[in-house]
Structure formats: C-alpha cells, structure tokens
Amino acid sequence: MDKWTLGIESTAHTLSFGLVDQNGIPFPSCSDTVSPDEGGIHPREAADHHKEVASVLLEKILIDNELSISDIGAVSYSQGPGLAPCLRVGAAIARGISSRLEIPLIGVNHCVAHIEIGRDQCGCIDPVLLYVSGGNTQVIARLDGRYRVLGETLDIGIGNMLDKFARTQGIPFPGGPVIEKLAAQWLAENPNPSMDGLELPYAVRGMDLAFSGVMTAAQRLLDSGKSLGSVCWSLQEHAFSACVEVAERAMAHTGKSELLLGGGVACNMRLRKMCELMASERESISFAPPRMYCIDNGTMIAKLGYLELLNGRITTYSGSAIDQYLRTDQTPISWA
Numbered sequence: 001m002d003k004w005t006l007g008i009e010s011t012a013h014t015l016s017f018g019l020v021d022q023n024g025i026p027f028p029s030c031s032d033t034v035s036p037d038e039g040g041i042h043p044r045e046a047a048d049h050h051k052e053v054a055s056v057l058l059e060k061i062l063i064d065n066e067l068s069i070s071d072i073g074a075v076s077y078s079q080g081p082g083l084a085p086c087l088r089v090g091a092a093i094a095r096g097i098s099s100r101l102e103i104p105l106i107g108v109n110h111c112v113a114h115i116e117i118g119r120d121q122c123g124c125i126d127p128v129l130l131y132v133s134g135g136n137t138q139v140i141a142r143l144d145g146r147y148r149v150l151g152e153t154l155d156i157g158i159g160n161m162l163d164k165f166a167r168t169q170g171i172p173f174p175g176g177p178v179i180e181k182l183a184a185q186w187l188a189e190n191p192n193p194s195m196d197g198l199e200l201p202y203a204v205r206g207m208d209l210a211f212s213g214v215m216t217a218a219q220r221l222l223d224s225g226k227s228l229g230s231v232c233w234s235l236q237e238h239a240f241s242a243c244v245e246v247a248e249r250a251m252a253h254t255g256k257s258e259l260l261l262g263g264g265v266a267c268n269m270r271l272r273k274m275c276e277l278m279a280s281e282r283e284s285i286s287f288a289p290p291r292m293y294c295i296d297n298g299t300m301i302a303k304l305g306y307l308e309l310l311n312g313r314i315t316t317y318s319g320s321a322i323d324q325y326l327r328t329d330q331t332p333i334s335w336a
Contacts, residue, residue, distance in 0.1 A: 003073025004065075005309065006097065007302025010090025011082025011110050012135060013041045013173075015050040017061045018298030024306045026120060029298040030061040036173060047085035054093055061298075072101060076305020079107030079315070080326030082135070087322035095320060106305040107315040110296075111328040112147060114262035115140065116307060117300035119336075122287035124258040126336075130247040130275065131328075133263030133296075134159030134174075137209055137243065138328060139250045142336060146329050150250045151207030158239055159265045161211040165218055165235065169228060179232045180268050186229025198226065198234040203242035207249060214239055240271045244278050257284040266294040307335045 001022050009016040009029075018029035034041065034049040062069065077094035080087060091107070098105035115129050129140040129147070137153040156164075159176055166175020187193060200217045203209045218235045222228065247259060259279050265271060272288050279286035293300060308314075311334045 001073060001306070001310070003103075004067065004071050005074045005076060005302045005306040006072045007298040007300065007305055008075070008077040008090045008094050009110070009296050009298045009301045010050050010086045010093075011078045011080075011296060012086055013046055014296045015053055015057060015090070016296060016298035017057050018300065018302045019061060019065060019067075020299065020302045020306045024303065024310070026117065026293075026299045026303050027065060028292060030057045030064065031297060032057060041083070041173065043083040043085045046083065047089050050086060050089040054089070069101065072097070072103065074104045074106060074305060074309050075101075076106040076108050076301050076308070078110045078113070078301055079320070080110065080323035082110060082322075082324055084322060084324040087324060091320060091322050095317060104309055104314040105317070105320060106308050106313065107320055108301055108304040108308060109326055109328065109331040110301075111136065111138070111140075111326075112331050112333070113300040113304040115147060115260070116304050117293045117297075118260045118262045118287065118289045120303055121289040121293055122260060124260050124285070124287045126256060127258035127260035127287065128247060128250045128254060128256050129260045129262055130243060130266075131262045132158050132243060132265035132271070134163065134265075136263070137211075139207070139246050140328055141250060141254045141256060142333060143254075145333055146331065147333060148329050149327070150253070151209065151246045154205060154208050154210045155212045158209075158211055158243065159263070161215050161239065162235075162265070165215050168219060169222075174264075176265060176268065179236065180270065182229045183233040183236050183270070186227065186233050190230070193230075193233065195234065195237075198230055200234055200238040203239060204245055207246055209242055209246060211239060236268075236270055240268075240274050243271070244274050247275070248278050248282065251282060251284060257282070259284060259286040261286070261288040262294065264295045267291045311335050
C-alpha cells in the first residue's frame with residue numbers, strides 16, 4: 001500500500017479519527033467525547049454530537065500529520081457492535097469519503113480492533129484477551145482462524161456497571177476513573193484493609209460474569225452507612241478479581257502464556273496490577289497497551305482496516321450496513 005489508511009470510530013460516546021501509514025504504523029487519533037451533564041449516554045444525542053464534530057476532527061488529524069485528503073488510500077469504520085445511531089454516523093462518513101476519493105471501504109469489528117491494536121503496541125503474539133469496556137466484558141482467545149469468546153458478561157459490561165454506580169453517587173460520566181481515585185485514596189488511609197462488612201456477591205458464573213447484583217449490593221453497603229471510598233475499593237476488588245479469575249482459567253484451558261488487556265477499563269491501574277500478579281504466578285506475561293489505545297480510538301479501526309485490506313477484504317456499499325450486535329467471533333482472522 002502506498003497511501004495511508006483512515007479509521008473512524010463511532011460505536012458509542014466517542015467519535016475518533018485515526019491513521020496508520022503505508023507500513024501499518026499507527027499514529028495518535030483525534031477524538032471528541034460527549035459528556036452529558038447528568039445521566040448516561042443517550043444514543044441519539046451522541047450521534048448528533050458525532051455529526052457536529054466530524055469535519056473538525058477530520059481536518060485536525062490531517063493537519064497534525066501534515067497530510068492532505070488525497071494522501072488517504074483507504075477508509076475503515078466500526079461496523080459493530082455498538083449503539084446503532086452512533087454507528088450509522090461513522091458508516092455514513094466512511095461511505096462519503098470512500099465515494100468521493102474512490103478508495104476502498106472496510107467495515108471492521110470494533111472488538112477485534114481492540115485486540116489488534118493491543119497486539120501491535122505490546123508485541124504479544126497469541127494472547128488471551130481480557131476485554132473490559134463500557135459495553136462489554138469478554139475473555140477471548142484465537143482458535144482456528146477466529147477470536148473465540150470463552151466467557152462474557154451475562155448482563156452489563158463492567159464499565160457500564162462502574163458508571164451506573166458512580167451516577168447513583170452524583171459522579172458524572174465517565175465514573176470509572178473517579179471510582180479508581182476514591183478507592184486509591186481510601187486505601188492510602190487504610191493500608192491494611194479488611195473485607196469484613198464490605199463483602200459483595202462474586203460475579204463469576206462458570207466462565208461467564210454478571211455485574212448487576214454486585215452493583216446493587218454495593219449500593220446497599222452505602223445505605224448501611226459504609227463510606228464511599230471503602231465501597232469503591234470493595235467494588236473494584238470484587239469485580240476485578242472475578243475478571244482475572246475467568247482470564248486465568250482461560251489461560252489454563254488454552255495453554256497460552258500471554259494475557260492482553262483491552263477496552264476502556266484496562267486503563268485502571270489496579271486491574272493492570274492484578275493481571276500482572278496473576279500472570280507472574282503462572283510464569284506468564286500480562287500486557288496492557290498505552291491508555292490512548294485502551295479507550296475507543298480511530299487508530300485501532302485504521303489498524304484493523306489496514307490488516308483486512310492487506311489480506312484482500314473490502315466492504316461493498318451494499319454490504320456496508322452497521323450491525324449493532326456484531327460478535328467478536330463472527331470475524332475471520334486471516335492475518336494471524
């Protein structure tokens with residue numbers, strides 16, 4: 001390929017444009033995130049936000065990289081999974097650019113993009129992926145040309161759970177980073193913590209997970225008079241321990257010795273530490289990409305689009321419709 005690949009991420013609260021060059025080397029994305037004053041993300045409000053900021057973001061990423069639109073040789077976009085109104089905005093932008101420049105269009109799997117940017121940044125070869133985001137939580141491993149889901153949430157994603165709990169305490173979106181900060185502050189004041197009186201239900205259901213009950217029980221602890229910091233600490237410890245347990249079981253089952261974190265919650269330093277400890281006890285390695293590539297970003301979409309195009313797959317206009325329920329294991333992996 002002699003031109004750059006543009007990637008457009010629009011699955012939820014963030015619109016992001018990213019680039020990889022002719023050799024597939026990623027460059028930082030330009031992003032803008034909707035931040036509601038109260039409540040969660042409303043899909044149509046987020047989609048309106050994406051429409052409003054799209055032209056500014058596209059212009060910015062070209063200027064930042066000293067490129068013109070004619071330097072773009074392919075455009076990729078998140079085809080799913082995600083919020084349908086938001087996905088449609090990204091798909092429409094990608095179709096427009098593809099049509100105007102007469103360049104290939106590649107619709108990609110958002111979840112697979114998290115894996116591939118992580119592999120690119122961390123240098124891991126064949127990891128078990130612990131995918132922890134607002135909309136999903138999955139444990140994934142590659143087998144027979146696809147990324148297989150070995151375990152997943154049965155109700156809500158861990159990031160969604162943290163954000164919902166935060167909202168009940170008046171903490172605006174995104175709530176996860178604030179919970180992390182409150183837990184760390186409480187732990188600093190209580191260096192020898194005990195779970196006595198702070199127990200929560202365990203989220204593991206075989207190889208799957210369920211977080212709604214954990215969130216409800218955490219609220220009951222607050223109602224009983226426990227401090228917010230202590231409950232934030234307990235909530236993180238219980239939820240993250242459940243994720244790490246399922247990930248370790250997947251590593252044991254598959255015989256793999258690499259663990260890769262992906263998704264927005266992978267920014268959490270406590271989760272990263274827990275994964276590192278587990279992996280070291282198994283004589284394995286835990287990897288986590290830079291935070292800008294854990295959160296939703298256009299660069300990961302560009303990277304996966306580059307890989308797909310390099311392996312001969314493009315998306316026709318008739319086949320470019322979004323799929324808000326697209327599964328991780330529906331995408332063939334021909335490059336790994």
